[in-house]
Amino acid sequence: MAYDADCIFCKIIRNEIPNTVVYEDDVVKAFLDITQVTPGHTLVVPKTHVADIFGYDADLAAAVFSRIPKIAQAIKASDPAIIGMNIVNNNGKVAYQSVLHSHFHLIPRYQPTEGFA
Ligand code: 5GP
Numbered sequence: 001m002a003y004d005a006d007c008i009f010c011k012i013i014r015n016e017i018p019n020t021v022v023y024e025d026d027v028v029k030a031f032l033d034i035t036q037v038t039p040g041h042t043l044v045v046p047k048t049h050v051a052d053i054f055g056y057d058a059d060l061a062a063a064v065f066s067r068i069p070k071i072a073q074a075i076k077a078s079d080p081a082i083i084g085m086n087i088v089n090n091n092g093k094v095a096y097q098s099v100l101h102s103h104f105h106l107i108p109r110y111q112p113t114e115g116f117a
């Protein structure tokens with residue numbers, strides 16, 4: 001596993017920074033985003049340090065991508081009010097990536113309140 005001592009997500013993977021774990025295995029860790037776009041907003045990160053999607057090989061892609069549906073399903077199953085989900089992956093500062101350890105945002109969506117366009 002590649003480790004970057006200056007990377008906050010590498011530190012979260014090692015529990016050197018407090019985090020709320022949603023799911024974890026040998027390939028990925030999923031934890032709550034510190035800024036919750038909606039309740040349950042989760043980040044899924046590969047345990048090996050890779051900056052962005054451009055650094056994935058086919059094996060890492062298969063390992064990480066194959067885990068996302070079951071994590072999404074578990075989040076949805078945790079709250080019947082969750083009726084949808086955005087899965088977002090930013091790559092590069094120009095694409096609004098602020099933490100340069102690849103991650104996927106799982107953002108649960110709920111019934112819009114009245115007046116939502
Ligand atoms: P990006 O903009 O790179 O796609 O998303 C980075 C995400 O990481 C942001 O949503 C931000 O709230 C989250 N984040 C930044 N620092 C921390 C942290 O220390 N802990 C957690 N749990 N999330 C963080």
Ligand code: ZN
Nearest residue numbers: 007010049101
């Ligand atoms: Zn890292």
